Amino acid sequence: MRWEGRRGSENIEDRRSMRGPVVAGGGMLGLVLILIIMCAGGDPRPIMNQMQQAQQKQPQQGPVETDPxxxxxxxxxxxxxxxxxxxxxxxxxxxxxxxxxxxxVIFTGQVASACGYQGSATGPFYCPLDEKVYIDLSFYEDMKTKLGAPGDFAQAYVIAHEVGHHVQKLLGISEQVSSLQQRSSKVEANELSVRLELQADYFAGVWAHHAQQNWQILEPGDIEEALTAATAIGDDRLQEQAQGRVVPESFTHGTSEQRTRWFVQGLKSGDMNAGNTFEIPYSQL
Known part of the structure; x- marks a missing residue:
């Protein structure tokens, strides 16, 4: 993937120098307050901003050396x-x-977010409460060694997928899905989660389509890298590896075939409005 020599984002929060569970502001009390405010129909962002400012004022928990x-x-x-x-x-x-x-947010080990504590084992995630994407860069080594999905474009796909969840938040899709899940059975809630994840894969493909048009980022083998990554994190693949059997009703992200197919659809079309995974019968996703 061609990426060197181009500008980086200013919206990066590097927490690799923070070691251990640094709690923003009021810790669990702050998180409880956020939930209370949201349940009451209020805007939690002021208290979230106060918590973040308090965290930034805390002394670092010991430097973590980084390598080149x-x-x-x-x-x-x-x-x-x-x-x-x-x-x-x-x-x-x-x-x-x-x-x-x-x-x-780049972190090491574990991190405090508005969605609670998360560790490296969780993998990259998006928190809609603070509108932040979180990643421990060691995940990329896990992709290569444990999932068999190396390559820089595979790594870019991971970021683009999480940003796809942010797009869903801005479009109001995430909130609608969360509301529906609260009124659904466990199986129905899982199906809604699969639809959400597949649409994020589609949005990742949309990004790749336009990034290629704008900057000619793709090199030979890049698309295969992304498809390998999408395949490696399919629910069926992960369940087979972890427990030796597949339980479709427990899927929350989609099968390997579904994830690759929706990414490719987004890559081919580049149309942000053509990936409505919620209008298609679940059996046909």
Missing amino acids: EEDRLAQFVSVVLADTEEVWSDLFRQEGDSYRPPTL
Whole structure:
């Protein structure tokens, strides 16, 4: 993937120098307050901002040395994030709307977010409460060694997928799905989660389509890298590896075939409005 020499994003929060469970502001009390405010129909962002400011004032929990390869990865995700900002800003502008970019948080070990504590084992995730994407860069080594999905474009796909969840948040899709899940059975809630994840894969493909048009980022083998990554994190693949059997009703992200197919659809079309996974019968996803 061609990425070097282009600008990085300013919306990067590097927490690699923070070791251990640093709690923003009031810790669990702050998280409880956010939930109370949301349940009451209020805006939790003021208290979230106060918590973040309090965290930034706390002394670091001991420096963590980084190596040149990790710093290069940090620069890489910054460039990918900048690409997503430009692509989605243009697409939202074409729809007569404005795009509010997310912040990408780089951490080591574990991290406190508005969605609670998460560790490296969780993998990259998006928190809609603070509109931030979180990633421990060691995940990329896990992709290569444990999932068999190496390559920089595979790594870019991961960021683009999480940014796809941010796009869903801005479009109001995430909130609608969350509301439906609260009134659904476990199986129905899982199906809604699969639809949400497959649409994020589609949005990742939309980003790749326009990034290629804008900057000719793709090199031979890049598409195969992304498809290998999407295949590696399919529910059926992960369940087979973990427990030796597949339980479709427990899927939350989609099968390997579904994930690759929806990414490719987004890559081919580049149309942000053509990936409505919620209008298709579940059996045909």
